[in-house]
Amino acid sequence: MASDMRDGDDKLRGFVLRILKATAKAVIFYAVYFFVWFFLAPIAVLVPGLQLMVEAFVVVYIVLMILGDLTGGTIFQYFFSTAKSLFVICYLLFSLQGGILTASYEGVSLLVDLRMFVVVALLLGLVGFAKSILQAINDMNQRAEPKAL
Numbered sequence: 001m002a003s004d005m006r007d008g009d010d011k012l013r014g015f016v017l018r019i020l021k022a023t024a025k026a027v028i029f030y031a032v033y034f035f036v037w038f039f040l041a042p043i044a045v046l047v048p049g050l051q052l053m054v055e056a057f058v059v060v061y062i063v064l065m066i067l068g069d070l071t072g073g074t075i076f077q078y079f080f081s082t083a084k085s086l087f088v089i090c091y092l093l094f095s096l097q098g099g100i101l102t103a104s105y106e107g108v109s110l111l112v113d114l115r116m117f118v119v120v121a122l123l124l125g126l127v128g129f130a131k132s133i134l135q136a137i138n139d140m141n142q143r144a145e146p147k148a149l
Helices: 002-046 050-070 076-095 115-144
Strands: 100-105 108-113
Touching (some): 002 050
Antiparallel strands (some): 100 108
8 A cells, every 4th residue: 555655656756857857848948949039030020920930830849849758758758759850840841942932122032042951951850750760669669578587
C-alpha cells in the first residue's frame, strides 16, 4: 500500500517536472523570438503579413514542443517530434512559395531566388524527421526486448 502511494507520488513529481521543463523551454523560445523580432521589425514594414506568419509559426512550434515534452517517456513524444519536423518543412514550402519571391516597391521590382536556401532548409528538416522516426523505432525495440536479469 505504501509503495503504491510512493509510486503515485513519483509519477506526479515526474509529471510536474516535465511541466516545468516544458514551460521553461517555451518561455526561453518565446524570449528568443521576442528578442529577434526587434531586428525583424523594420522588414515587417516592407513585407505585409510577415509578423502574422512568424507569430503563427512560433505559436504552433511552441505548442508542439510543449506537447512533446509533456508526453516524454511515451511513444507520443516521437509523434509530436515528427509532427514538429513535418510542420517546419511544410511551413517553409508554403511561406517561401517554392523559393522564388517577388516584391515591388515604388516602381522597383525585385525578384529573390531562395531555392538553394529552401533546399538546404528542407534537407535539414528531413534530417530532423528521420531522427524522430528512428528514435521511435529504437524506443519500440527497447520496449519489446526482454530485460536481462
